[in-house]
Amino acid sequence: MAHLSDEPTLRLGHPFRAWLAAGVAATAALGRFESLERLLLGREPSYAPARVAQRLFGSRHFGPLLRWTYGPALGVAYGALRSRISVPALAFGAAIATVELLAMPRVGATPPIRGREAIALFLHAAAFAVAAEAALSQAARSVSRRATTV
Numbered sequence: 001m002a003h004l005s006d007e008p009t010l011r012l013g014h015p016f017r018a019w020l021a022a023g024v025a026a027t028a029a030l031g032r033f034e035s036l037e038r039l040l041l042g043r044e045p046s047y048a049p050a051r052v053a054q055r056l057f058g059s060r061h062f063g064p065l066l067r068w069t070y071g072p073a074l075g076v077a078y079g080a081l082r083s084r085i086s087v088p089a090l091a092f093g094a095a096i097a098t099v100e101l102l103a104m105p106r107v108g109a110t111p112p113i114r115g116r117e118a119i120a121l122f123l124h125a126a127a128f129a130v131a132a133e134a135a136l137s138q139a140a141r142s143v144s145r146r147a148t149t150v
Contacts, residue, residue: 018079018135018139019076020072021075022078022133022135022139023072023075024071024072025132027072027128029131030131040116041116041117041120046110047100047110049067049070050063052110053065053066055108056108071128075135078092078136082136089129090129092129094122094126096128097125097126100113101121
């Protein structure tokens, strides 16, 4: 006889999937934005994943690993937060940038970020949050359309 567990399971329609997908989509969207950052700053920002990987692990090769774990994790955090309270995307982006501005230099991930680079970081985080919001909104519309056709 099979034992039925009371533990929740990750079902196909579980919001975690949408949150994770939003983080992946927003991370991918930043690739285009980073080209603009380089143009505006005249160099790669010190918070670029490859530069952070170089400082933390001694190799730029870990940059993609940092990018593709951190971005989707932020998407999950935003989705979970957004499911409980109303959080404007730009407020979430500002929160990300503020935490990164304060924490990354403290852990040795970046030198202190100031001036134009700090402004670029806030724009970077805002772009991520807006892209995540767009992906979450699209997922909600998609679920709503499927529910009405069933």
